[in-house]
Amino acid sequence: MTQGLTGYGAYLPHHRLKRSEIAAALGEGGGKGTRAVASFDEDATSMGVEAARIALRGAPTPARVLFATANPPYLDKTNANVIHAALGLDASVLAIDVVGSTRSGIGAVVLATETTTPTLAVVADVRTGLPGGADERDGGDAAAAFVFGGDGPVLADVLAQASATQEFLDRWRLPGAPASRVWEERFGEHAYGPLADAAFAAALKQADLTPADVDVLIVAGTHGRAVKSFAGGAGVAKVADDLTTAIGNTGTAHAGVVLADMLDRAEPGQTIALVVLADGATAIVLRTTDAIATRRSSPSVAQQVEHGDDSLRYTTFLTWRGLLTREPPRRPDPTGPAAPPSLRTEHYKYGFVGSTCTECGTIHLPPVRVCVNCKAIDHMTAAPMADVQGRIVTYTVDRLAYSLSPPVVAAVVDFDGGGRFSCELADVDPATVRIGDRVEMTFRRIVTAGGIHNYFWKARKVEEV
Amino acid sequence: MGSIRDRVAIVGMACTNFGEHWDKGTDDLLIESSTGAVASAGITLDDVEAYWLGTMGSGVSGLTLSRVLRLENKPVTRLENMCATGSEALRNASYAVASGAYDVAMAIGVEKLKDSGFSGLVSAPLPSDGTLPEVTAPAKFSLLAPAYAAKYGVDEAELKDVLTRIAWKNHYNGARNTRAQFRKEVSKETINAAAKIAGMLGVFDCSGVSDGSAAAIVVRAEDAHRYTDKPLYVKGLSFVAGPARGNIDPAYDFTTFPEVVAAATDAYRQAGVTDPRAELAMAEVHDCFTPTELVLMEDLGFAERGTAWKEVLAGSFDLDGELPVNPDGGLKAFGHPIGASGLRMMFECWLQLRGEAPEERRIASVDAGRTLGLTHNLGGQPGECVSFVSVVGTELS
Numbered sequence: 001m002t003q004g005l006t007g008y009g010a011y012l013p014h015h016r017l018k019r020s021e022i023a024a025a026l027g028e029g030g031g032k033g034t035r036a037v038a039s040f041d042e043d044a045t046s047m048g049v050e051a052a053r054i055a056l057r058g059a060p061t062p063a064r065v066l067f068a069t070a071n072p073p074y075l076d077k078t079n080a081n082v083i084h085a086a087l088g089l090d091a092s093v094l095a096i097d098v099v100g101s102t103r104s105g106i107g108a109v110v111l112a113t114e115t116t117t118p119t120l121a122v123v124a125d126v127r128t129g130l131p132g133g134a135d136e137r138d139g140g141d142a143a144a145a146f147v148f149g150g151d152g153p154v155l156a157d158v159l160a161q162a163s164a165t166q167e168f169l170d171r172w173r174l175p176g177a178p179a180s181r182v183w184e185e186r187f188g189e190h191a192y193g194p195l196a197d198a199a200f201a202a203a204l205k206q207a208d209l210t211p212a213d214v215d216v217l218i219v220a221g222t223h224g225r226a227v228k229s230f231a232g233g234a235g236v237a238k239v240a241d242d243l244t245t246a247i248g249n250t251g252t253a254h255a256g257v258v259l260a261d262m263l264d265r266a267e268p269g270q271t272i273a274l275v276v277l278a279d280g281a282t283a284i285v286l287r288t289t290d291a292i293a294t295r296r297s298s299p300s301v302a303q304q305v306e307h308g309d310d311s312l313r314y315t316t317f318l319t320w321r322g323l324l325t326r327e328p329p330r331r332p333d334p335t336g337p338a339a340p341p342s343l344r345t346e347h348y349k350y351g352f353v354g355s356t357c358t359e360c361g362t363i364h365l366p367p368v369r370v371c372v373n374c375k376a377i378d379h380m381t382a383a384p385m386a387d388v389q390g391r392i393v394t395y396t397v398d399r400l401a402y403s404l405s406p407p408v409v410a411a412v413v414d415f416d417g418g419g420r421f422s423c424e425l426a427d428v429d430p431a432t433v434r435i436g437d438r439v440e441m442t443f444r445r446i447v448t449a450g451g452i453h454n455y456f457w458k459a460r461k462v463e464e465v
Numbered sequence: 466m467g468s469i470r471d472r473v474a475i476v477g478m479a480c481t482n483f484g485e486h487w488d489k490g491t492d493d494l495l496i497e498s499s500t501g502a503v504a505s506a507g508i509t510l511d512d513v514e515a516y517w518l519g520t521m522g523s524g525v526s527g528l529t530l531s532r533v534l535r536l537e538n539k540p541v542t543r544l545e546n547m548c549a550t551g552s553e554a555l556r557n558a559s560y561a562v563a564s565g566a567y568d569v570a571m572a573i574g575v576e577k578l579k580d581s582g583f584s585g586l587v588s589a590p591l592p593s594d595g596t597l598p599e600v601t602a603p604a605k606f607s608l609l610a611p612a613y614a615a616k617y618g619v620d621e622a623e624l625k626d627v628l629t630r631i632a633w634k635n636h637y638n639g640a641r642n643t644r645a646q647f648r649k650e651v652s653k654e655t656i657n658a659a660a661k662i663a664g665m666l667g668v669f670d671c672s673g674v675s676d677g678s679a680a681a682i683v684v685r686a687e688d689a690h691r692y693t694d695k696p697l698y699v700k701g702l703s704f705v706a707g708p709a710r711g712n713i714d715p716a717y718d719f720t721t722f723p724e725v726v727a728a729a730t731d732a733y734r735q736a737g738v739t740d741p742r743a744e745l746a747m748a749e750v751h752d753c754f755t756p757t758e759l760v761l762m763e764d765l766g767f768a769e770r771g772t773a774w775k776e777v778l779a780g781s782f783d784l785d786g787e788l789p790v791n792p793d794g795g796l797k798a799f800g801h802p803i804g805a806s807g808l809r810m811m812f813e814c815w816l817q818l819r820g821e822a823p824e825e826r827r828i829a830s831v832d833a834g835r836t837l838g839l840t841h842n843l844g845g846q847p848g849e850c851v852s853f854v855s856v857v858g859t860e861l862s
Contacts, residue, residue: 337595
């Protein structure tokens with residue numbers, strides 16, 4: 001018994017690296033198109049939060065959170081707890097990581113379909129590679145999130161899922177290594193072919209379908225040649241654009257991102273088959289319902305592809321990924337957050353929940369016990385502000401402050417309906433900031449200092465039509 | 466409400482040179498200012514019954530001073546209130562003397578900033594949840610500029626000229642002050658052309674980071690003439706810590722410091738000042754960054770709202786203007802060793818109001834019969850700060 005899809009969404013970071021920039025800098029390599037690049041203040045977890053926020057708009061509240069990535073910001077410590085906190089989920093919600101391999105992405109989705117409580121599967125990746133290499137060029141960074149089960153309209157039914165598992169060496173990485181290693185490409189194609197065929201055939205058999213009944217086939221995997229080979233021979237007329245020209249292969253997240261893109265475009269009653277080649281193969285067959293037409297993700301994958309900013313310099317990209325060490329400002333090193341105050345302010349720090357004075361209605365960010373306006377003490381209720389937009393009141397460009405990507409742009413933001421907050425602007429060209437600009441909140445990894453990731457919120461500009 | 470007017474007087478003062486004192490430690494600076502202050506009052510350290518030591522980060526506890534001066538079991542209170550620290554030392558010493566608890570007290574401030582290895586201010590952050598923006602002080606104060614320009618319809622390029630003129634004026638004054646960190650005039654072109662470090666601000670829009678110390682001897686007003694023929698009477702002292710509303714409340718528009726308005730109102734009330742622009746001979750204000758001085762001209766009542774930028778361009782606050790502001794060069798040119806700055810400002814009042822300022826920067830307003838001076842500090846940032854205002858004068862009222 002499987003649960004139906006009740007929410008979905010994908011998050012693409014703002015930045016794109018033109019592959020021609022690589023060739024321009026190194027004198028070789030590169031290629032056509034762009035790859036999506038997580039900003040200096042993003043990682044798999046923060047992008048996962050953004051994807052989950054999109055997926056949960058209008059979806060049931062999950063009782064379980066599964067977080068899959070091959071690039072976990074923390075080991076030992078559960079990264080899914082950051083997502084859990086940022087989404088403001090109840091303490092009773094189980095949150096676990098499914099990390100290490102790109103296969104964990106489709107694994108998390110399969111598990112989410114099979115539980116009996118509403119489950120959120122978040123898949124994310126930041127794909128790295130050494131300068132000039134294929135992984136750097138062909139990789140990409142993104143996240144996607146899916147909710148299965150719970151009350152509310154089902155957007156797609158899960159008709160079948162099947163897997164084929166085999167131990168072989170195609171792509172691997174030792175813990176702490178900066179890049180993956182791969183075996184000879186032709187060997188992987190040899191190993192993957194039969195596994196993909198087997199999984200796809202088994203899934204179709206379960207669903208009592210033939211390849212010709214499938215409206216669109218999505219094939220994803222880190223072995224580009226095997227993916228192409230299977231897609232070409234699967235017998236399905238329409239194969240989804242795998243987006244790699246525009247965003248690169250986003251590893252653990254990729255099947256999810258392409259699935260979200262297909263769901264954005266799907267008509268009711270369409271049959272979508274998803275086959276993922278990663279240390280074996282897994283196939284899932286979905287059929288969209290009438291509800292899909294009324295519950296598209298927003299922003300859509302296509303909108304995010306379209307709005308990518310490809311002005312990123314290759315040297316900036318290298319700096320962000322820690323592959324180019326730049327002279328730091330002559331300022332003290334930043335310090336990481338301390339554990340006890342971070343626990344005390346969990347709802348604010350991770351969920352961006354302020355407080356509203358019940359006596360006079362004043363909204364406070366951060367939440368406080370004494371109202372700044374009427375001075376009432378302990379007459380506060382929670383004020384969730386993460387999804388509230390605002391406008392820039394005043395701003396500055398700080399060329400002295402420590403940042404992996406100077407200058408820091410800081411703004412004072414007044415929220416619609418009350419509340420004021422000062423913070424950094426994310427993904428911003430300093431020259432374009434104006435008083436009155438509209439902004440929304442975005443979850444970021446502000447800095448990593450003292451071996452601790454400091455997650456918090458920034459504002460980013462909203463395009464106004 | 467009470468008032469400190471004419472209850473206490475300053476009868477001796479000293480101030481070190483401010484600057485990059487690579488060859489002097491906190492102890493050297495404290496010895497120079499404390500011995501200078503008692504000499505100025507014609508007394509010895511043994512005559513001082515209690516001490517208030519202001520320093521933001523150059524030492525903790527009264528031992529910072531008593532260890533250096535080898536004081537024999539004297540009360541030394543170490544205090545801190547951000548950039549108003551030096552003024553807080555004076556305020557607390559004044560109250561102690563006014564209460565009758567002590568006959569002779571010293572207020573002394575010191576800061577040793579240049580041992581850190583960094584060019585800006587450096588302080589160890591408190592353990593936190595990591596949610597405060599990591600924005601530098603010039604960036605915080607630069608927020609005033611676009612907000613002021615927008616509110617009063619001043620073109621941003623014109624406002625930049627206003628800020629440049631403030632820096633130019635303070636450098637002009639500092640060039641006439643042998644104790645100042647920067648003792649050269651700087652052309653408006655140079656100021657304007659400096660690379661931006663935060664918003665509209667270039668390096669010349671920022672106060673000097675320096676080492677220094679200053680000290681004052683405080684006695685009861687009725688005792689003042691035992692020590693000097695020309696005491697400086699304390700007319701009003703006000704210090705406020707704001708509710709930190711501006712970064713929460715959308716009503717705050719970043720063109721004013723409400724805390725400064727509150728402190729000024731209180732100090733003027735105590736001093737009986739009703740028209741500061743007409744009554745004060747001079748003002749030493751907290752020009753940490755040029756937009757701060759601009760806004761302060763309005764908050765302290767020296768200019769109507771929305772007009773300070775015109776007054777600055779007209780030279781109203783120049784050394785030879787109607788109300789000279791920062792005749793010693795201000796934080797901008799004199800430098801800003803945090804704990805010493807408030808007392809450094811008082812030192813300029815001490816020199817100017819008593820007719821002892823060097824000829825090249827002597828203000829005309831004193832000869833014209835004005836007897837009152839003002840000092841002002843603020844610490845924090847637009848939206849949440851502490852503020853101090855004092856009024857002192859050479860005549861008992």
